[in-house]
Amino acid sequence: MKSFIHTVTLITVIAMILLAGCKQSMVISKVDYSQSIESVLQPDEDGTVQDIKHGLTFNIKPIQYAETQDTSSITTKQVRYIRGQEGYYYITAPNYSNVYVMAPEKGKLVLKETLKTTEEGIAKPAFNQRMTHIQLLNRSTGEVWKVHAGSIEKEESQMAQREVN
Amino acid sequence: MNIRIVILLTVVFGLFSSALYAQEAQSDYEIQKTFKQQYANYEQQVENVSSADSAEKLIESIKKFDQKFSAHEELLDKALYPDTYKEQMESLKKSSVRTLNKVKTITEQQRQLNKLESQLASYEQDLNQLDQQTDSLKTAIRKSTESEKELSNMVREYRQSLEKRDELILTFIDSMVVTYQNMDLDALQEIEDYDQRSRIKTNDALKLVHDISDENIQILQRNTSNLQLDDYMRMAEVNYQFQAMWNKLGDKIHEVYDGENADMLAENINTNLTDWNNLLQTNTIDAVNDYFTQQGIETTSFKSTDELKTALHSYLDQKIKESKDNPSEANYKDLQQFKEFWDRVEVQWTNNLAHADVLSREEISKLKQKVDEWTQIAQPRSNNILVYLLGGSVLLAVALGVMLIREKKNKKSA
Numbered sequence: 217m218k219s220f221i222h223t224v225t226l227i228t229v230i231a232m233i234l235l236a237g238c239k240q241s242m243v244i245s246k247v248d249y250s251q252s253i254e255s256v257l258q259p260d261e262d263g264t265v266q267d268i269k270h271g272l273t274f275n276i277k278p279i280q281y282a283e284t285q286d287t288s289s290i291t292t293k294q295v296r297y298i299r300g301q302e303g304y305y306y307i308t309a310p311n312y313s314n315v316y317v318m319a320p321e322k323g324k325l326v327l328k329e330t331l332k333t334t335e336e337g338i339a340k341p342a343f344n345q346r347m348t349h350i351q352l353l354n355r356s357t358g359e360v361w362k363v364h365a366g367s368i369e370k371e372e373s374q375m376a377q378r379e380v381n
Numbered sequence: 382m383n384i385r386i387v388i389l390l391t392v393v394f395g396l397f398s399s400a401l402y403a404q405e406a407q408s409d410y411e412i413q414k415t416f417k418q419q420y421a422n423y424e425q426q427v428e429n430v431s432s433a434d435s436a437e438k439l440i441e442s443i444k445k446f447d448q449k450f451s452a453h454e455e456l457l458d459k460a461l462y463p464d465t466y467k468e469q470m471e472s473l474k475k476s477s478v479r480t481l482n483k484v485k486t487i488t489e490q491q492r493q494l495n496k497l498e499s500q501l502a503s504y505e506q507d508l509n510q511l512d513q514q515t516d517s518l519k520t521a522i523r524k525s526t527e528s529e530k531e532l533s534n535m536v537r538e539y540r541q542s543l544e545k546r547d548e549l550i551l552t553f554i555d556s557m558v559v560t561y562q563n564m565d566l567d568a569l570q571e572i573e574d575y576d577q578r579s580r581i582k583t584n585d586a587l588k589l590v591h592d593i594s595d596e597n598i599q600i601l602q603r604n605t606s607n608l609q610l611d612d613y614m615r616m617a618e619v620n621y622q623f624q625a626m627w628n629k630l631g632d633k634i635h636e637v638y639d640g641e642n643a644d645m646l647a648e649n650i651n652t653n654l655t656d657w658n659n660l661l662q663t664n665t666i667d668a669v670n671d672y673f674t675q676q677g678i679e680t681t682s683f684k685s686t687d688e689l690k691t692a693l694h695s696y697l698d699q700k701i702k703e704s705k706d707n708p709s710e711a712n713y714k715d716l717q718q719f720k721e722f723w724d725r726v727e728v729q730w731t732n733n734l735a736h737a738d739v740l741s742r743e744e745i746s747k748l749k750q751k752v753d754e755w756t757q758i759a760q761p762r763s764n765n766i767l768v769y770l771l772g773g774s775v776l777l778a779v780a781l782g783v784m785l786i787r788e789k790k791n792k793k794s795a
Binding site for chain 1: 406407408409410411413456459
């Protein structure tokens with residue numbers, strides 16, 4: 217009788233271990249992270265920007281340093297960012313020469329790519345969400361760039377007009 | 382010269398193109414921001430619009446605003462989530478149309494108030510004139526040492542001027558009802574708040590209502606001897622209409638009036654109406670008494686409505702009994718006299734007596750049954766005898782005629 221109880225207990229324990237081992241992590245594919253309209257934020261005196269609508273807060277100092285090699289004071293008056301379909305954040309600011317593509321990770325944003333626009337920077341930049349890419353727009357001149365996570369390409373003005381229309 | 386023109390045109394065209402291009406180089410963020418700002422601005426305008434013309438222009442402007450942004454509907458649906466562009470535009474358009482209707486209503490109300498204002502001035506003048514006329518007539522009657530005929534003429538003239546006054550009050554009531562019954566006070570208040578316009582200060586409808594009620598009491602207090610039941614019945618109608626108007630529109634009339642003593646006037650009107658009712662009732666009872674005396678209707682004396690009812694019932698009971706037990710020519714004459722009074726009660730005065738709380742409709746109905754019973758019992762004896770005599774004479778004439786013809790025939794045959 218004792219041996220029977222031992223056997224049943226042993227079988228139960230083994231079955232539980234096996235079932236636990238068979239559990240798989242759930243995966244949802246084809247997720248679209250795209251943010252339809254860019255966020256325009258003002259950094260506080262510490263360089264922190266807060267987007268209440270999208271639940272994102274980060275500090276601009278690392279990006280400002282990358283752009284100006286100076287973080288003694290916050291010179292960036294405005295930060296513009298948009299999230300693409302694949303989940304990367306595209307960040308820039310007025311007069312910046314680059315678009316910074318940042319990948320979200322646990323508690324941080326990691327630089328994936330720095331994309332050069334112009335040497336002198338864009339005075340009035342803006343991001344638009346498009347079907348296949350992010351559009352970077354110079355509102356002063358109407359110049360348009362097609363931005364992907366790893367590349368940036370200036371578009372012809374006619375094409376830009378068509379897209380805007 | 383030609384080269385200059387070409388250069389100038391090129392520069393203008395270039396500037397125009399770049400301006401157009403720069404205008405088109407608008408980010409999605411700016412589009413939705415501009416839309417939201419302009420939408421909020423339109424909402425504010427819809428709230429504040431104060432004339433029908435500007436409301437119509439605003440509606441047109443909103444249509445253009447819709448045309449301008451409808452191309453960005455998809456983008457704006459995302460920006461406005463959980464609302465949609467169409468929902469928001471519909472809401473704005475509906476509000477603007479609602480505002481237009483409201484402004485039109487207010488304009489109409491103001492027009493009616495202005496019209497009433499001029500009518501009131503005219504009524505006030507006419508009433509004052511009539512009051513002066515009746516006052517002087519009253520004084521003349523009091524002091525008169527003229528002949529009976531002269532005095533009677535003056536009294537008739539006095540009663541006619543009171544009748545005109547009552548007609549004028551009824552016209553005044555009609556004007557008040559037309560102006561005030563559909564008035565939207567909330568809408569009026571809103572436009573006043575926006576325009577910082579003061580209330581129609583010259584509108585003294587409340588004061589005129591007060592003065593009329595006050596003057597009516599004085600008329601009832603000082604003219605008991607010269608007025609007849611006809612006058613009081615007409616006054617009962619005026620009193621009823623006036624009271625109905627005040628009960629229905631008093632609050633609005635009070636609200637629209639901007640004088641300092643509005644509360645006091647309204648309170649006085651309520652008191653006056655109660656006094657007016659009481660006086661009218663008392664004077665009507667006295668007038669019925671006088672009427673019965675003049676017409677020889679000998680009821681027991683009465684000083685109140687209850688006593689009047691008792692007197693009428695006991696008079697009719699007594700006459701019916703008399704008619705049954707001892708039918709007489711005198712009883713029939715009494716019936717004729719009473720019926721003269723009763724016909725006027727039924728045809729003209731039922732409502733007035735009820736409104737004046739002298740005799741209710743139920744009471745009149747009960748009395749009518751007794752009058753009918755008396756009418757059925759009482760018969761004009763003398764008339765029956767005449768009919769019989771006439772019938773007998775005719776029969777006699779016919780018999781004599783027949784006999785004469787037969788005699789003539791017999792003579793011929795003989």
